[in-house]
Amino acid sequence: MVTSHDVAKLAGVSQPTVSRALRDDSRLSAATKQRVREAAAALGYSPNAIGRALSVGRSTSIGLVLTDLNNQFYPYVIAPMHAELEKLGYQLVLITESSESGPVADHVAANGLCGVILATTTVDSVLPVRLSDRAVPFVYFNRVAQSVAADAVTVDPVPGVREMVRALAEQGHERIGAIFGPRNTSTGEERETAVRDLLQEQDLTLVSRNVLHGPFDFQTGHAGARELLDRPKPPTVIVCGNDVVALGVLNAAAELGTRVPDELSVVGFDDLPSSAWALIQLSTVAYDLDEMSRAAARLIVERVEGRGKEHRKAVFPTHYVPRATLGPAPR
Amino acid sequence: MVTSHDVAKLAGVSQPTVSRALRDDSRLSAATKQRVREAAAALGYSPNAIGRALSVGRSTSIGLVLTDLNNQFYPYVIAPMHAELEKLGYQLVLITESSESGPVADHVAANGLCGVILATTTVDSVLPVRLSDRAVPFVYFNRVAQSVAADAVTVDPVPGVREMVRALAEQGHERIGAIFGPRNTSTGEERETAVRDLLQEQDLTLVSRNVLHGPFDFQTGHAGARELLDRPKPPTVIVCGNDVVALGVLNAAAELGTRVPDELSVVGFDDLPSSAWALIQLSTVAYDLDEMSRAAARLIVERVEGRGKEHRKAVFPTHYVPRATLGPAPR
DNA sequence: CCGGTTCAGGCATACGTATGCTCACATTGA
DNA sequence: TCAATGTGAGCATACGTATGCCTGAACCGG
Secondary structure: OOOHHHHHHHHOOOHHHHHHHHOOOOOOOHHHHHHHHHHHHHHOOOOOHHHHHHHHOOOOEEEEEEOOOOOOOOHHHHHHHHHHHHHOOOEEEEEEOOOOOOOHHHHHHHOOOOEEEEOOOOOOOOHHHHHHHOOOOEEEEOOOOOOOOOEEEEEOOHHHHHHHHHHHHHOOOOOEEEEEOOOOOHHHHHHHHHHHHHHHHOOOOOOHHHEEEOOOOHHHHHHHHHHHHOOOOOOOEEEEOOHHHHHHHHHHHHHHOOOOOOOOEEEEEEOOHHHHOOOOOOEEEEOOHHHHHHHHHHHHHHHHOOOOOOOOEEEEOOEEEOOOOOOOOOO | OOOHHHHHHHHOOOHHHHHHHHOOOOOOOHHHHHHHHHHHHHHOOOOOHHHHHHHHOOOOEEEEEEOOOOOOOOHHHHHHHHHHHHHOOOEEEEEEOOOOOOOHHHHHHHOOOOEEEEOOOOOOOOHHHHHHHOOOOEEEEOOOOOOOOOEEEEEOOHHHHHHHHHHHHHOOOOOEEEEEOOOOOHHHHHHHHHHHHHHHHOOOOOOHHHEEEOOOOHHHHHHHHHHHHOOOOOOOEEEEOOHHHHHHHHHHHHHHOOOOOOOOEEEEEEOOHHHHOOOOOOEEEEOOHHHHHHHHHHHHHHHHOOOOOOOOEEEEOOEEEOOOOOOOOOO
């Protein structure tokens, strides 16, 4: 391994001078900088990130904490987040909360992460507290916890849900089913509240026997749809907590031979790229997930670098995207 | 931040003793170890990974190098790989080859990764050479390069493709189209060769005008299907380089109103979880992608830890999974 | 009773980089 | 000509952990 000492020797300067030259310190003469740069290039030197991290007291690794890496939702988060972090000179490290290596907070502190993005926070999670105790900077992504205030990027479901509910009323749906997300997540709660409130504005009601809850995953939608469709008077539309749940519903309907949207309408939330596929054509509530992911990356970097003191919240608006899975209510 | 010095002070021992106690060094007495452990627990101490990495000369971060993080294929690789690495005490760091931060090899060396898994190697890639030059341990995942020998986990397409081609012949297909992967990837090349050779065994031929190539992505399948279906005598079946390409084909067919499998059969390769969905039901060639990903993780860790000297190759067998997208050839 | 062995732990140092402080030299102004 | 200022770069050290080497004490056998 070639170190700054090797470069120093070749350039005929001291090691600190190498460090300064490559960081473009104003105190060095242009000639010296040039000489050092040439020596560095000749040796193929690149500064050791670990030495640097130890010296400056923090690394350039940002952790992304999530529970379910298998969920279809996260690829669309990871990709833009990674891209943005890379642009800013940071790396993305994946951390799952079901960590077998003990408490996540220890894990984070121990592994030299300089900050984390929390993507699967539950309302009652203690992780934010732990991180706060250890002074690890963090940002809420999508979901927030009540325990600790911090930077956050979130979604405002109301505008999109309002449009969606209006479309649903216009199509004449009255027996409405819903498969919401977990009650202990802010997204689950907010979306459910938005749907309930806005349905009421349309003089529509959600009867509790047609409302299910579960994790934001395929299985929830799949099993939920089978349950709802098995009712004597099944709902004519199922409102889903997110697109992944809706995919579960659509597939269950396909298995049962229930035609969508002729016999059953389905709406989702997130507008994942696959929802636009011709084979899916899911009517859903959309927002700019790509930009939202990038915003989270920028926020954590600013926080890590000490810029910005106030906690900032970026709230992304939503809109309804009508496609083929919401149709007229069957009589 | 609480360091091993703090623990040492509290336990009334020296810092090296703390280090040894927590690593369960045989030289220390049980009593001392116990005392140190209690002190560490009392202070909530966890060893700093950066200090450790600097001292021992390597980190516990494994890089996963890929080009297209958006590809549907990778989530199913990342999740098990991450899980296995975590179990072994390592972390997964994502690296994209289209890195804006300069050559990947520098990036890797500079960021203190102790090893990398190459998931999107092209046959003519120079990255393996660069890594080899810098003595960075690496493992080929799925695709291999010719330039440098290394540990590798790969797939043998022959058994699965043989079954698939036989099924295709049995269904009476004669006008066969194909959308293969890039010629400069080992997977693209191997699968294409397998299909061509085994078709010949069935006295079937692939006319070159019905053969396309492109990246292993949705767009390739989508555009390719539109091109092939626009021919005067379109193929009755399209053999795809992988499932993601097949998804593109299926969606293009849906857009064009081409019924699958009545008017067009489609087969894929990889058997992604979504291929089994009722809405998709893609007939495809399967292998154990989950176990393969874990195997890559284990291999790189063994290499990093210096165990095992010979290069090892793990080759995963394939089999055909008949579903709904391969049907009888239309007359 | 003494030399040799073993055990338990401390001391010194290394890893690679960054930075505060110091210092030598050149330049400037009076 | 000399003091004051400024410029350019080196010296010393810090970051947190791991480990080779050494030391002191206890123990053992002859």
